[in-house]
Amino acid sequence: MALMVGSICPAAGSLLITQRRILLANLMAHSVLPGLVVAIALEVDPSIGGLISGLIGALVAERLNQRFRGREEGSMNTVLAGFTALGVLMVPLLKARIDLESILFGDILAAGGIDLVRTGVAALALVLLFTTRYQDLVFIGVDPEGALAARRPVSQIRFTAIVITALVVISAITAVGIVLVIGLLCAPVLVHVERSTSLRNLILKSSGTGLLLCGGGMMLAVLLDLPPGPLIGVLCMVLLFLRRP
Amino acid sequence: MLTVNQLSFGYGQKLAINSISFQLKPGTLTALVGPNGAGKSTLLHLLQGRLPCCDGCVKCNGSVALMPQKAAIDWSFPITVQQMVKLGKTSRRRSKEGRSVEQLLKLVGMAGMESRRLNQLSGGQQQRVLLARALIQESDILLLDEPYSAIDPPTRAHLLDVMRQQAEVGQTLLVSSHDWGKALDSYDRVLVIDRHLVANGTPAQVRNTISDMDSVMGDCCG
Structure with missing residues (x-):
């Protein structure tokens, strides 16, 4: 489970960082919280609630970005804080029996078969996107206006990428939690982005590094008897210092 | 042939283009000048x-x-020169096989740099790559948005030379620039706009029409 999360998060992160949409991913990671709480309170699959809530967060942010053009970072961070707070408020309001700490920081040891299936679905969706739309993803990343002018389906591809990001985030929550997933989306990509000669190259290198990071983090956590999620989060930061300038 | 008739466009209430009309004949190199x-x-x-x-x-x-302005491109994206030029094929609507990436890179003076990453290129080299990407589309009409920004005079001369060769094989080119004075002689025709059409003609005709170009161009004309 940790190995799968370790490889798909950086793969999704490669796309988000090269398209300068990583803040949106962070926002979505936090926006899944209200949906998870509602779903658990209603005793339905938490991933469905999280997916809907994450997408609503992204749509709200996109809407507000048009109102605060040029100040998007501010409005997106406000939505991020708002959705996180809403999720926390919903726990007592809905009297949901939920371990907020494990959602925020992850609990890989509690992962079950359904979590593995969820991660597999996210991985499959990501592979499908990369294999069927690779050229468009490159075009949109390097020249978004040109891609629109060439009548590439930019909006559809961006929306698909948002949905898949939400799937990846939800699947990673069990392993590293809402707060720490952003580290796995970013760190392995940042290590390789300047030296990669193609998006494909970046995805493969980042996924490999993420895999080692999560595998190593899990083993270290067992050895040191520490929670794996926060330990992997710290390793993500340490990884950035290990990169040669 | 490109014919523009009474064209207007506005951003909200503000008119950016006001009733502009002109024609571009095949195989001509035209400068689009304005402040x-x-x-x-x-x-x-x-x-x-x-x-x-x-x-x-x-x-x-x-x-x-x-060919867009340099600022429209994310130069830090992980992509090589060769892959960037190939992206132009995505926009190509013709099925016929045109010139190869290698041929075009040689034409724009970038031979041997196929595997370089975009962020390792100088400003002039980046403009050359953008021109190669535009040329691979094999279009009848090529529009170039400020291809001379932030480049040295030899690179400018080389790009102009490539554009002239394209015009000679029948392509119609419209090049936006801040050229003025003698530099306009490199073009067959010149369009001067300032939201509306100020002048349209040969370089000599336009210079005669607008004797006080500083008043039109401000302090940006070369």
Whole structure:
């Protein structure tokens, strides 16, 4: 489970960082919280609630970005804080029996078969996107206006990428939690982005590094008897210092 | 042939292009000149269909390609020169096999740099790559948005030489720039705009029409 999360998060992160949409991913990671709480309170699959809530967060942010053009970072961070707070408020309001700490920081040891299936679905969706739309993803990343002018389906591809990001985030929550997933989306990509000669190259290198990071983090956590999620989060930061300038 | 008739476009209430009409004949190299904010980029985007016309019409016999401004590209994206030029093929609407990436890179003076990453290139080299990417589309009409920005005189001369060769084989080129004075002699025709059409003719005709160019161009003309 940790190995799968370790490889798909950086793969999704490669796309988000090269398209300068990583803040949106962070926002979505936090926006899944209200949906998870509602779903658990209603005793339905938490991933469905999280997916809907994450997408609503992204749509709200996109809407507000048009109102605060040029100040998007501010409005997106406000939505991020708002959705996180809403999720926390919903726990007592809905009297949901939920371990907020494990959602925020992850609990890989509690992962079950359904979590593995969820991660597999996210991985499959990501592979499908990369294999069927690779050229468009490159075009949109390097020249978004040109891609629109060439009548590439930019909006559809961006929306698909948002949905898949939400799937990846939800699947990673069990392993590293809402707060720490952003580290796995970013760190392995940042290590390789300047030296990669193609998006494909970046995805493969980042996924490999993420895999080692999560595998190593899990083993270290067992050895040191520490929670794996926060330990992997710290390793993500340490990884950035290990990169040669 | 490209025919523009009474073309207007506005951003909200503000008119960026006001009732502009002109024709571009096949195999001509035309300069599009005007001060900053004159609507040069907007006009090029209208001609390519990136922006919808508010009023008037654009009639075009053939395909149109646009070489964008450097600022429109994310130069830090992980992509090589070769892959960047190949992206132009995605926009190509013709099925016929045109010149190869290697041939075009040689034409623009970038032979041997196929595997370089975009962020390892100088400003002039980046403009050359953008030109190669536009040329691979094999369009009938090529619009170039400020291809000379931040480049040295030899690179400018080389790009102009490539454009002249393209015009000689029948391609129609419209180049937005801040050229003025003798530099305009490199073109067959010159369009001067400042939201509306100020002048249209040969370089000599335009210079005669507008004796006080500083008043039109501000302090940005070369």
